[in-house]
Amino acid sequence: MTKFINKDTRVVVQGIxxxxxMFHTRLMKEYGTKIVxxxxxxxxxxxxxxxxxxxxxxxxxDNHEIDASIIFVPAPFSLDAALEAIEADLDPVIVIxxxxxxxxxIKLVAxxxxxxxxxxxxxxxxxxxxxxxxxxxxPAQVFKKGNVGIISRSGTLFYEIASQITRVGLGQSxxxxxxxxxxxxxxxxxxxxxxxxxxxxxxxxxIGEIGGDAEERxxxxxxxxxxxxxxxxxxxxxxxxxxxRMGHAGAIIQGSxxxxxxxxxxxxxxGVAVGELPGKVAEELLRLL
Amino acid sequence: xxLLEYEAKEYFKQFGIPTPMGKMVTTxxxxxxxxxxxxxxxxxxxxxxxxxxxxxGGVKFADIPVEAKExxxxxxxxxxxxxxxxxxxxEEKVGIVNEIYLGVTIDRNRKQHVVLASSEGGMxxxxxxxxxxxxxxxxxxxxxxxxxxxxANYIASKLGYRGGMMRKFSSxxxxxxxxxxxxxxxxxEINPLAEVADGFLAADARxxxxxxxxxxxxxxxxxxxxxxQGELTEREIEARAEDLTYVELDGDIGIIGNGAGLTMxxxxxxxxxxxxxxxxxxxxxxxxxxxxxxxxxFVLRDERTKALFVNVLGGITRCDYTAEGIVAAREELGxxxxxxxxxxxxxxxxxxxxxxxxxxxTLDSMEEAAEKAVKLAxxxx
Numbered sequence: 087m088t089k090f091i092n093k094d095t096r097v098v099v100q101g102i103x104x105x106x107x108m109f110h111t112r113l114m115k116e117y118g119t120k121i122v123x124x125x126x127x128x129x130x131x132x133x134x135x136x137x138x139x140x141x142x143x144x145x146x147x148d149n150h151e152i153d154a155s156i157i158f159v160p161a162p163f164s165l166d167a168a169l170e171a172i173e174a175d176l177d178p179v180i181v182i183x184x185x186x187x188x189x190x191x192i193k194l195v196a197x198x199x200x201x202x203x204x205x206x207x208x209x210x211x212x213x214x215x216x217x218x219x220x221x222x223x224x225p226a227q228v229f230k231k232g233n234v235g236i237i238s239r240s241g242t243l244f245y246e247i248a249s250q251i252t253r254v255g256l257g258q259s260x261x262x263x264x265x266x267x268x269x270x271x272x273x274x275x276x277x278x279x280x281x282x283x284x285x286x287x288x289x290x291x292x293i294g295e296i297g298g299d300a301e302e303r304x305x306x307x308x309x310x311x312x313x314x315x316x317x318x319x320x321x322x323x324x325x326x327x328x329x330x331r332m333g334h335a336g337a338i339i340q341g342s343x344x345x346x347x348x349x350x351x352x353x354x355x356x357g358v359a360v361g362e363l364p365g366k367v368a369e370e371l372l373r374l375l
Numbered sequence: 376x377x378l379l380e381y382e383a384k385e386y387f388k389q390f391g392i393p394t395p396m397g398k399m400v401t402t403x404x405x406x407x408x409x410x411x412x413x414x415x416x417x418x419x420x421x422x423x424x425x426x427x428x429x430x431x432g433g434v435k436f437a438d439i440p441v442e443a444k445e446x447x448x449x450x451x452x453x454x455x456x457x458x459x460x461x462x463x464x465x466e467e468k469v470g471i472v473n474e475i476y477l478g479v480t481i482d483r484n485r486k487q488h489v490v491l492a493s494s495e496g497g498m499x500x501x502x503x504x505x506x507x508x509x510x511x512x513x514x515x516x517x518x519x520x521x522x523x524x525x526x527a528n529y530i531a532s533k534l535g536y537r538g539g540m541m542r543k544f545s546s547x548x549x550x551x552x553x554x555x556x557x558x559x560x561x562x563x564e565i566n567p568l569a570e571v572a573d574g575f576l577a578a579d580a581r582x583x584x585x586x587x588x589x590x591x592x593x594x595x596x597x598x599x600x601x602x603x604q605g606e607l608t609e610r611e612i613e614a615r616a617e618d619l620t621y622v623e624l625d626g627d628i629g630i631i632g633n634g635a636g637l638t639m640x641x642x643x644x645x646x647x648x649x650x651x652x653x654x655x656x657x658x659x660x661x662x663x664x665x666x667x668x669x670x671x672x673f674v675l676r677d678e679r680t681k682a683l684f685v686n687v688l689g690g691i692t693r694c695d696y697t698a699e700g701i702v703a704a705r706e707e708l709g710x711x712x713x714x715x716x717x718x719x720x721x722x723x724x725x726x727x728x729x730x731x732x733x734x735x736x737t738l739d740s741m742e743e744a745a746e747k748a749v750k751l752a753x754x755x756x
Contacts, residue, residue: 162591188481188559188587189559189588190588192486192487195486238636241636242637243634243636244636246719295636299483300483322643323643324643325645325652332635333634333639333655334635362647363643364640365741
């Protein structure tokens with residue numbers, strides 16, 4: 087399993103010369119992330135936000151020691167970018183890009199699995215280790231170093247709950263956005279396994295939403311004893327209607343599967359404190375810790 | 376994006392999948408003309424983006440041109456599930472020995488394509504799965520090898536085919552899988568797949584394309600807005616045309632948020648406080664004042680909206696832009712519907728100052744704001 091990220095993680099930004107890539111490279115650097123290189127094919131030799139740009143990861147590796155990659159390239163080119171990062175032994179590979187075709191995500195996830203690489207996303211806000219490093223687009227000001235790990239499928243709801251955790255006087259360890267697409271690299275269970283062994287995490291906030299059954303499977307895993315630290319959860323979409331995609335490609339109730347009630351019930355049965363409103367998650371964590 | 380049967384069958388033919396002879400027509404005369412040229416009995420099927428056409432009387436049979444003309448006339452006058460029938464598919468009637476089901480879809484958990492096949496075609500596969508799950512063959516495809524011919528042979532033999540029929544079914548499966556991958560299908564299914572005396576034919580065709588992949592299928596991208604007919608409401612189609620991520624609901628509180636999860640949680644909060652949302656509108660990330668204004672106008676214009684609740688968590692979305700967008704939209708519309716805003720994060724103070732100057736309330740907590748929105752909507756009732 088990956089180390090995920092910390093203050094020493096050396097990062098390459100793929101798609102560093104695009105507007106998103108530039109903007110977030112600046113914010114990540116401000117937060118303390120060690121960004122050592124950028125890649126944009128055809129822009130090799132330039133600089134972006136004070137970071138040297140290369141045409142390929144291979145070339146960047148000839149000049150720098152690199153551990154991990156964050157990808158901002160547009161959807162049509164994201165599979166290629168991610169495969170390049172996997173082949174170059176970078177880990178984790180974080181795909182921020184929204185709108186990646188599912189067929190590409192399937193190929194990407196299978197290639198990563200064959201190599202043992204951790205893929206976060208696509209369509210993820212990324213990963214942050216509070217107070218040390220962030221590889222993502224989350225607003226830094228809502229996070230404070232602490233002992234709560236966060237796993238979330240959504241972005242802004244994740245920031246909302248993180249800010250409330252901070253407001254009640256707690257803080258965060260490592261926080262991971264899984265991504266809002268139907269097929270993503272990381273699941274809740276992968277992260278629960280990781281948090282179980284992470285000495286800096288003492289409790290977990292699990293933020294889910296309608297669609298699929300990843301939350302139900304996480305609940306089963308917790309119930310069977312796979313994860314022993316306290317968990318508080320929030321599931322968005324109780325007011326959603328079946329058959330409609332609620333913003334995220336993966337947020338859709340199909341037939342009778344993927345409802346918020348099914349997820350909430352499964353988590354409750356596993357002994358997880360499920361907040362009725364997002365604000366209750368922080369209160370529950372305060373009680374549990 | 377859901378394709379109609381006749382559109383799906385055009386792709387089936389491109390991928391070499393055997394389909395009965397057929398033609399899409401829009402007039403009874405053309406239906407008759409086609410039957411004349413075919414010289415065979417036909418089945419005439421309405422082309423609509425909704426299921427259950429058989430039960431609704433949208434399928435008729437005809438042996439000769441004059442019958443086809445009459446049948447087509449009746450079908451073209453029909454309205455099924457609020458949709459007027461404008462297109463028909465006239466197809467040669469085939470001698471079915473057995474009705475099979477074959478589909479390729481994506482398994483979210485396993486992150487793979489799955490091929491589903493069953494000897495129980497003709498009925499809903501969900502029904503087969505519930506009643507006789509042993510009659511469904513599921514094959515998960517390794518994305519790194521793809522579906523090889525020995526995989527397809529395995530599926531065919533599981534369905535009981537031997538010899539030449541085994542090879543024919545296997546080839547059918549391989550072609551449908553290839554189409555699913557190359558056409559970026561979220562789902563493609565044939566139900567029923569007709570087993571005929573000497574092989575197999577796709578008697579029906581369903582093909583749903585991943586909207587995120589339309590950049591690879593430019594010819595479909597142009598038809599995207601048309602394809603929403605029947606799938607989305609009028610308001611939703613209007614919103615798509617304005618590039619807004621919008622879902623229509625049946626309440627009276629307009630909801631605008633940034634990010635899918637937060638916007639959904641906003642609907643939930645309103646529901647918990649006893650209110651009902653009129654819509655879901657996700658601004659996405661980094662919206663400009665213009666985009667926010669467009670969204671606000673869209674929701675306020677809706678006569679069902681009694682109050683508007685805007686919930687923005689500023690990361691890459693700026694609270695000051697949000698405030699500017701709201702104020703400008705309200706001015707432009709000249710409507711005085713109550714607006715509740717909750718904003719936090721980037722440029723929060725600036726945003727709140729703009730709103731305060733324009734007499735729009737802001738609250739710090741999402742829960743309090745939801746409560747207030749419910750109260751304001753109720754006050755108007």
